[in-house]
Amino acid sequence: MKRFLVLLGKELRELATPQTILPIVLVILAFIGLGKVLSQQSKVASKPSPVLVVDHDNTPASNGVVKLLKKGNLDVTQQTADPDFSQSISEKAVVVIPAGFGRDLAAGKQTTLDTYTVQSGFSLAKIANATLLTGVTAQLNAALAAQRIAQISPRLDPSKVLAPVKTDEHIVANGKVANISPDKIAAYLGSQITFVPVILFVVIVFAGQMVATAMANEKENKTLETLLSLPISRTTIVGAKMLAAAIVAGLTAVAYIYGLHNLQSAFTGGVAVDDATRAAANQLGLNLSTSSYVMLGVALFLGILAALAIALVLGAFADNIKSIQALIMPLLLLLLVPYLATMATDISTLPNWFRGVLYVIPFTYTFQTMPNLYLHNYSTVLLGSLYELAFFIVFMILAGRLFASDSLLTLRPGNLLKRR
Amino acid sequence: MEILTVTKLHKRYGQTEAVHDINFSVSQGEIFSLVGPNGAGKSTTLRMIATILRPTAGEIKIAGLDVQQESGKVRELITYLPEESGAYKALTGRTYLNFMAGLYSPDAKKRDEYVRRAEEITDLGDKLDAKIGTYSKGMTRKLLLARAMMTEPKLAILDEPTSGLDVLNSLEIRKLVRRLAEHGTAVLLSSHNMLEIEYLSDRIGLIVHGQLKEVGTAEALKSKHKARNLEEVFLKVAQA
Numbered sequence: 028m029k030r031f032l033v034l035l036g037k038e039l040r041e042l043a044t045p046q047t048i049l050p051i052v053l054v055i056l057a058f059i060g061l062g063k064v065l066s067q068q069s070k071v072a073s074k075p076s077p078v079l080v081v082d083h084d085n086t087p088a089s090n091g092v093v094k095l096l097k098k099g100n101l102d103v104t105q106q107t108a109d110p111d112f113s114q115s116i117s118e119k120a121v122v123v124i125p126a127g128f129g130r131d132l133a134a135g136k137q138t139t140l141d142t143y144t145v146q147s148g149f150s151l152a153k154i155a156n157a158t159l160l161t162g163v164t165a166q167l168n169a170a171l172a173a174q175r176i177a178q179i180s181p182r183l184d185p186s187k188v189l190a191p192v193k194t195d196e197h198i199v200a201n202g203k204v205a206n207i208s209p210d211k212i213a214a215y216l217g218s219q220i221t222f223v224p225v226i227l228f229v230v231i232v233f234a235g236q237m238v239a240t241a242m243a244n245e246k247e248n249k250t251l252e253t254l255l256s257l258p259i260s261r262t263t264i265v266g267a268k269m270l271a272a273a274i275v276a277g278l279t280a281v282a283y284i285y286g287l288h289n290l291q292s293a294f295t296g297g298v299a300v301d302d303a304t305r306a307a308a309n310q311l312g313l314n315l316s317t318s319s320y321v322m323l324g325v326a327l328f329l330g331i332l333a334a335l336a337i338a339l340v341l342g343a344f345a346d347n348i349k350s351i352q353a354l355i356m357p358l359l360l361l362l363l364v365p366y367l368a369t370m371a372t373d374i375s376t377l378p379n380w381f382r383g384v385l386y387v388i389p390f391t392y393t394f395q396t397m398p399n400l401y402l403h404n405y406s407t408v409l410l411g412s413l414y415e416l417a418f419f420i421v422f423m424i425l426a427g428r429l430f431a432s433d434s435l436l437t438l439r440p441g442n443l444l445k446r447r
Numbered sequence: 448m449e450i451l452t453v454t455k456l457h458k459r460y461g462q463t464e465a466v467h468d469i470n471f472s473v474s475q476g477e478i479f480s481l482v483g484p485n486g487a488g489k490s491t492t493l494r495m496i497a498t499i500l501r502p503t504a505g506e507i508k509i510a511g512l513d514v515q516q517e518s519g520k521v522r523e524l525i526t527y528l529p530e531e532s533g534a535y536k537a538l539t540g541r542t543y544l545n546f547m548a549g550l551y552s553p554d555a556k557k558r559d560e561y562v563r564r565a566e567e568i569t570d571l572g573d574k575l576d577a578k579i580g581t582y583s584k585g586m587t588r589k590l591l592l593a594r595a596m597m598t599e600p601k602l603a604i605l606d607e608p609t610s611g612l613d614v615l616n617s618l619e620i621r622k623l624v625r626r627l628a629e630h631g632t633a634v635l636l637s638s639h640n641m642l643e644i645e646y647l648s649d650r651i652g653l654i655v656h657g658q659l660k661e662v663g664t665a666e667a668l669k670s671k672h673k674a675r676n677l678e679e680v681f682l683k684v685a686q687a
Contacts, residue, residue: 033549037535044537249533253591256497256527256604257550260519433500437460 031263038271041244042237051279058286065290075102076159079118081109086129092140095170096122099163112143120144120159132171140164200311201403207307215304216313216401221370222287224394227327228366229283231334231390234276235358238335239342239351241268247347251435261430265423269335276331312403319400322408329415330393334358336422343429365391389418448475450602450633451496456505458491458657465491467657469505473602478624478634480644482681483654489637490530492654493606496635497527510601523551526595530606530637533587536580540571540590543579547594565590565597568623585616592620596627603627605636609643621647641677651677653684660684 078101082089085107097103109123110116123141131138142160173185196208205212245251254264308314315323341354365388368374374382374395385391392411399408429435451473458466466488473479481489494500496507498518507514509521534543541562548561566575569589579587588608595603608624609617617640624647628634638644644651645665653661653668661668661684665677674680 029553030550033546037538037546040542041535041537248536249529249531250535252494252497252499252529253527253532253594255499256522256525257547258519258522259550436494436499 030259031267034259034263034267035271038241038267039274041241042271042275047237047275051282055282055286058283058290062286062289073100075100076120077102077104077118078159079103079110079116079121080105081121081123082107083126084124084128088129088132089124091170092122092124092128092167095167096163099166101159101163116145118145122160135175140167198307198311200313200401203311205307205310207304211301211304212308212311212313215308220397220401223323223327223397224366224370226280226284226287227330227390227393228362230276230280231331231362232359233279234272234331235334235338236351236355237275237338238268238272239338239345239355240348241272242339242342243345243348243351246345255430255435262427265339265426265430269332269339272335272338273331313401315400322405322412323396323400326393326396326408326412326415329412329419330390332419333389333415333422334362336419336426337361339426340422340429343426343435361388362390364388365394369394389415449473450475450510451479451635452506452508453492453496454506454508456492456495456507457503458488458495458500459503465657466495466502469654469657469659471652471659471662473633473635475601475633476628476631477649478628478636478647480648480651481635481637481654482639482641482644482651482677483637484685485639487654488657489654490606491657493527493604493635493637494529496602497525497604498522499527524601525604526598526600526602527604528591528595528606528608530610532591534579534582534590534594536578539578540569540575540582540586541566543590544575544594544597548597551598561597564599565593568593568596585612588612588616588620592623596623596632599627599630600632602633602635605634607638608636609638609640617643641681645677653681655685660687 078096080093080096080103082093082105093103093105104118110121121143123143125139125141128138128140142164144157144159146157169189172189176183176185176188195206197204197206198209198212200212245254255261337358338355341358342351345351345354365385368377368381368385369391374385374391377385392408392415396408396411399405399411449472453469453471456466456469457464469488469492471479481492483489491500495502496509496514498514498521501515510524512521512524514521534540535546538546544562544565545558548558548565551561552558569575569586571586571589574582574586579590582590588611592605592608595605603624605624609620612620621643624634624636628649636647648665650662650664651668652659661671661680663671668674668680669676672680672683674683
């Protein structure tokens with residue numbers, strides 16, 4: 028045990044160098060900085076958008092349009108002259124009410140409002156300008172239609188004519204029913220369900236690269252032969268390398284979680300979930316108990332161990348650090364395929380052969396752990412964790428044999444079945 | 448007392464036989480040198496003895512322990528200095544020695560004794576507190592040799608111990624190897640440098656194409672082949 032700790036200390040010293048710590052610190056600082064900038068941007072975005080209204084009609088009807096626009100989150104300024112689009116204007120959109128607008132409406136004719144969206148860039152925020160007037164136009168139509176209905180038939184309730192069917196939304200989950208919009212529950216759980224795979228992806232890639240690089244370093248620095256001749260078992264060497272990588276990757280994960288949390292808060296604007304949504308989620312059992320958190324922790328830990336074992340085997344075939352990027356590619360693929368599949372598709376609807384491929388990859392179970400826990404599919408989570416454990420054991424045996432064979436020095440995969 | 452015995456040793460890489468039927472032994476306090484051209488099988492033989500490569504056939508015993516069956520115990524008794532070895536550049540020389548000593552002995556007193564001995568051998572003084580990445584080749588080689596010598600092993604396996612070093616550093620390292628043998632360690636080394644071999648070795652083994660062609664003292668070999676120096680002996684044996 029003491030020798031293991033001595034070796035672990037050396038591995039940690041080798042991994043936690045300024046060269047590895049500095050980029051992590053920079054990434055976290057970048058996340059925090061980006062979070063602050065985005066948070067300011069979302070505050071700016073929540074301010075009323077400037078809109079110019081050119082009223083050529085100047086009737087009660089056109090004034091009604093202006094009033095309706097002002098009720099929306101718009102900062103309306105009015106003028107009677109058409110704007111000169113060859114000059115830059117500060118407004119994000121322009122609405123032109125033509126002369127005769129009020130008269131045509133009164134006559135029951137369909138009339139036209141000219142709208143202009145000022146496209147001053149193509150960032151997500153600028154592209155969002157395109158929909159600035161969409162909601163207002165719909166409201167305008169609804170209000171004018173209601174007025175018209177009231178004029179034609181005062182006995183009718185315009186709101187019932189315009190929306191004869193209203194939906195009372197419910198959501199069913201875990202065999203329970205709650206009276207709430209599915210969108211709200213999806214938004215409440217979505218961020219948590221997507222956050223874990225992102226962190227996991229980053230940590231696994233980082234830890235995998237770290238352990239593979241540690242192996243390549245031993246070869247490049249010509250220290251491997253000496254290490255193999257020292258009075259320590261090959262299992263101790265493998266274990267110390269993996270644990271050191273896991274510790275550094277774990278600490279990195281905590282740091283990344285902090286940075287990403289800042290970034291995510293900026294996207295959501297730090298808006299707290301309303302009590303009704305939280306109560307509905309609890310009613311549906313869409314929450315994690317202490318045992319669920321334990322199961323989540325075990326699944327994540329086993330996922331990281333499986334990745335480390337794969338990386339260690341791959342890293343054993345590296346003869347220098349340059350070759351690590353290419354050698355680690357299979358691990359990245361094993362991560363990327365289930366990551367995208369679980370994030371973007373419903374696995375149960377995928378072709379059988381592809382589902383088979385996904386279920387062979389241990390990380391599929393890791394990425395599915397959060398949704399499965401929310402949906403109380405505990406047996407699926409347990410079976411997934413058992414599979415990850417079996418996968419890890421197989422790769423550890425393979426890594427142990429690799430370290431005990433000539434393959435580590437000869438870079439040939441043969442003779443792995445013979446052990447020292 | 449024989450520390451190392453190698454019997455009918457073979458090593459095959461695919462279709463290539465790197466080592467063929469090699470037999471020799473090294474006694475306590477003896478320096479035995481393997482001499483041969485590049486690719487003759489010297490390093491492969493040393494690696495098999497150092498428990499790093501597995502023999503295809505044959506037997507290696509160190510202090511009575513079978514290298515394949517009891518590799519863990521064997522590693523307690525040996526130290527190995529590979530030809531192109533390096534050290535962990537992020538560590539200081541002193542941390543490196545402490546790390547290595549810690550692996551050889553969990554006992555703090557013993558560990559300190561090893562480190563003190565290594566510090567004395569390296570003669571690097573305050574430079575031991577600098578990162579190994581800043582060391583010259585000679586300083587690194589001395590540090591590695593000190594690591595290999597600090598435990599006073601039963602068998603020290605030194606592959607080209609003075610490879611790439613200047614005359615002064617080489618002389619110093621040869622003296623250190625001599626001193627190690629005088630303290631009772633059996634030394635098995637390989638080298639291309641015939642002067643070094645003649646200066647250091649008690650006995651010499653000539654390897655050509657994976658086969659041990661001759662074993663004897665420098666004088667006996669020169670006399671047998673009627674040669675003025677070891678280079679001539681080597682040439683005659685290699686061409687025979």
